[in-house]
Amino acid sequence: MLSVERITLREIRLPLKEPFRISSGLVSERRICLLQLTSSDGVTGWSECVAGEQPNYSDETIDTAWLAIRAWVAPRILKQELEGPEIVHAILERDFRGHRMAKAAVEMGCWELAARVCGRSLSSFLGGTRERIVTGISLGIQASPEALVRRARAALEQGYQKIKLKIAPGADVPYVRAVREALGPQVHLMVDANSAYTLDDAEHLRQLDAFDLLMIEQPLGRDDLVRHAALQRRLKTPLCLDESITDVERAEDMITLQSGRIVNIKPGRVGGFAQSIAIHDLCQRHGIPVWCGGMLESGIGRAHNVALASLPNFSLPGDLSPSARYWERDIVTPEWTMDSDGRVRVPRDAPGMGVEVDLDRVENLTVRREVLG
Ligand code: OSB
Ligand code: MG
Numbered sequence: 001m002l003s004v005e006r007i008t009l010r011e012i013r014l015p016l017k018e019p020f021r022i023s024s025g026l027v028s029e030r031r032i033c034l035l036q037l038t039s040s041d042g043v044t045g046w047s048e049c050v051a052g053e054q055p056n057y058s059d060e061t062i063d064t065a066w067l068a069i070r071a072w073v074a075p076r077i078l079k080q081e082l083e084g085p086e087i088v089h090a091i092l093e094r095d096f097r098g099h100r101m102a103k104a105a106v107e108m109g110c111w112e113l114a115a116r117v118c119g120r121s122l123s124s125f126l127g128g129t130r131e132r133i134v135t136g137i138s139l140g141i142q143a144s145p146e147a148l149v150r151r152a153r154a155a156l157e158q159g160y161q162k163i164k165l166k167i168a169p170g171a172d173v174p175y176v177r178a179v180r181e182a183l184g185p186q187v188h189l190m191v192d193a194n195s196a197y198t199l200d201d202a203e204h205l206r207q208l209d210a211f212d213l214l215m216i217e218q219p220l221g222r223d224d225l226v227r228h229a230a231l232q233r234r235l236k237t238p239l240c241l242d243e244s245i246t247d248v249e250r251a252e253d254m255i256t257l258q259s260g261r262i263v264n265i266k267p268g269r270v271g272g273f274a275q276s277i278a279i280h281d282l283c284q285r286h287g288i289p290v291w292c293g294g295m296l297e298s299g300i301g302r303a304h305n306v307a308l309a310s311l312p313n314f315s316l317p318g319d320l321s322p323s324a325r326y327w328e329r330d331i332v333t334p335e336w337t338m339d340s341d342g343r344v345r346v347p348r349d350a351p352g353m354g355v356e357v358d359l360d361r362v363e364n365l366t367v368r369r370e371v372l373g
Helices: 062-077 085-093 100-118 122-126 145-158 173-183 199-211 226-234 248-257 273-285 299-309 359-365
Strands: 004-022 025-039 044-049 132-134 136-139 162-166 189-192 239-241 262-265 290-292 343-345 366-372
Touching (some): 044 100, 062 085, 085 100, 100 122, 122 299, 173 199, 226 239, 226 248, 273 290, 290 299, 359 366
Parallel strands (some): 136 162, 162 189
Antiparallel strands (some): 025 044
């Protein structure tokens, strides 16, 4: 039994070491919503809402998520006798459309809290088996191909096992060519367009087939499956869907329609861990590899992603860079680090997410706070 007595919402501001540009926008400082859940026995669990400041990746933002959590999500969960975190998703879906990132923040917090109450690691609680996660880096759009090559070379030297290049019309083929030529044929390279293209660009995108990419992530509309299927038929390179996979049914549709061959699972995007596991299991049954995406999370969201990525079918490197790639200083101890082979260790000995929140630092960074319950 799990009973959540109180949820403390906080907004912190955390400047990125360097601005991150994707096809639909730029972020220099994260506004991050953190949740601290307290059980009726006084145990504390943490989670992070991945909604951004602007609605340029999904339709949610930190401000809509804050409202949704306060008005509709938290009231369904607070002070209830919950059999376990696996039932939270169904409770949040009943007659309640959308707001997946807001729901995910509470749902994932319930899993973390329950894992701590049971004295088990979040990884093992979710069914994870891996001890280390192979890691890739996601490089934002740069001012020139040369600048991108410099970033990619540095990433390779640090040990990253996969390099993802953000692309957009005007910053694609010559950029990818320059990186492939500079790094050589062995390096695992991929691109992510964040929905910057249309099916009319199919011939243009076909040029990417020349660069032996692991995959092309989400080239077309953020909720599209049919056009991605048409595009996949014209490309040799596998498509990977991110934005389009909002739940397990969309993953089923992707498989049926052959809209892509790989899935990027972000637990925040699909409403939490239960849906993430359902998508993971579905993909495993169909021989579709999955990997864990990132949303420039702090050390708390990263801990949740690392735990999820320890499940067996997360067979491709995740966007799970160490803390120092994003922040001067993270909000957890120990900070997330990566070994020289590009692997992040899964904390499987400690209860819960396996890192401690630096509460003094969080308080210092807090610009808004609200206690629910
Ligand atoms: O599409 O994967 C994406 C960041 C913000 C919004 C969308 C995406 C991303 C990333 C960042 O690629 C990956 C990371 O957290 O390192
Ligand atoms: Mg993406």
